[in-house]
Amino acid sequence: MKFSKATNYALHTMLFLASSKNSxxxxxxxxxxxxxxxxxxxxxxxxxxVKEGMITSVSGANGGYSLSHGWESISFLDxxxxxEGKSSLFDCYDHGPECPIRKVMLSSEEKMxxxxxxxxxxxxx
Amino acid sequence: MKFSKATNYALHTMLFLASSKNSxxxxxxxxxxxxxxxxxxxxxxxxxxVKEGMITSVSGANGGYSLSHGWESISFLDxxxxxEGKSSLFDCYDHGPECPIRKVMLSSEEKMxxxxxxxxxxxxx
DNA sequence: GCCGTTTTACTCGGATATATGCTGTCCGAGTTTACCGGG
DNA sequence: CCCGGTAAACTCGGACAGCATATATCCGAGTAAAACGGC
Numbered sequence: 001m002k003f004s005k006a007t008n009y010a011l012h013t014m015l016f017l018a019s020s021k022n023s024x025x026x027x028x029x030x031x032x033x034x035x036x037x038x039x040x041x042x043x044x045x046x047x048x049x050v051k052e053g054m055i056t057s058v059s060g061a062n063g064g065y066s067l068s069h070g071w072e073s074i075s076f077l078d079x080x081x082x083x084e085g086k087s088s089l090f091d092c093y094d095h096g097p098e099c100p101i102r103k104v105m106l107s108s109e110e111k112m113x114x115x116x117x118x119x120x121x122x123x124x125x
Numbered sequence: 126m127k128f129s130k131a132t133n134y135a136l137h138t139m140l141f142l143a144s145s146k147n148s149x150x151x152x153x154x155x156x157x158x159x160x161x162x163x164x165x166x167x168x169x170x171x172x173x174x175v176k177e178g179m180i181t182s183v184s185g186a187n188g189g190y191s192l193s194h195g196w197e198s199i200s201f202l203d204x205x206x207x208x209e210g211k212s213s214l215f216d217c218y219d220h221g222p223e224c225p226i227r228k229v230m231l232s233s234e235e236k237m238x239x240x241x242x243x244x245x246x247x248x249x250x
Numbered sequence: 251g252c253c254g255t256t257t258t259a260c261t262c263g264g265a266t267a268t269a270t271g272c273t274g275t276c277c278g279a280g281t282t283t284a285c286c287g288g289g
Numbered sequence: 290c291c292c293g294g295t296a297a298a299c300t301c302g303g304a305c306a307g308c309a310t311a312t313a314t315c316c317g318a319g320t321a322a323a324a325c326g327g328c
Contacts, residue, residue: 124226
């Protein structure tokens with residue numbers, strides 16, 4: 001089990017957008033170049049962030065992506081879940097909600113999420 | 126990103142072995158049946174636990190798997206890492222060890238591992 | 251009843267499908283800006 | 290100077306290919322206990 005590269009790209013893109021306080025949108029070409037990833041693939045990833053309202057996209061010439069209003073409160077967990085989905089890391093089949101193993105796994109997972117919820121991109125700028 | 130089913134099987138097998146205090150080894154057939162998984166596949170998973178010294182296997186008739194001496198101190202993390210490997214959940218390419226995002230991810234991951242290290246199968250019996 | 255042989259019940263390991271999800275590409279469509287040429 | 294049309298610079302979305310890994314199966318080999326059979 002690994003975090004996907006897509007999550008990595010999303011996090012670094014958010015950090016980059018937050019670092020360049022430019023109000024003008026930044027094209028996906030530029031963002032992709034910084035991370036050595038193809039623009040079309042990055043675009044696909046960023047679309048997920050747009051749908052979650054974390055960033056906004058502007059079509060047409062001089063278009064690109066920029067942070068949404070209220071971006072300062074976006075946590076690592078928000079970004080990760082936008083890419084990876086919100087489902088639990090651990091599936092316990094046929095053992096029901098009372099499965100003691102499941103309980104341990106879920107509580108441990110929750111510890112990580114607490115920390116990821118606490119940390120924001122804005123903290124790093 | 127998900128924990129693999131193999132990890133689930135490994136954890137439940139450990140719990141089952143710990144619950145049935147029987148000193149006699151238990152055949153993979155029995156263990157597999159409890160979890161609705163094929164015996165040959167489960168065997169492959171359990172081999173990893175054997176290599177890590179958590180359980181021992183006995184060949185031949187009336188053979189099977191049983192807990193190793195000192196099993197009481199085996200943590201969830203031990204079992205999970207035996208199956209999933211010990212590498213970090215988050216890879217940061219080309220950003221070096223000073224990458225601030227990497228630091229946040231690793232520290233969050235560490236929170237989960239702390240909890241998994243604290244919890245043992247023996248606690249659940 | 252004893253001992254050697256065979257059968258049976260197991261695990262072990264490698265090789266090999268199959269499935270699933272991640273990564274990445276391609277292309278057509280829509281959108282906005284910049285440019286350009288005619289009046 | 291203005292205005293309309295065209296080109297250029299973008300994002301968006303779906304379809305699709307390639308690849309890695311997880312999942313699962315198959316089979317031959319080794320191993321230990323039980324069963325058997327001759328003496």
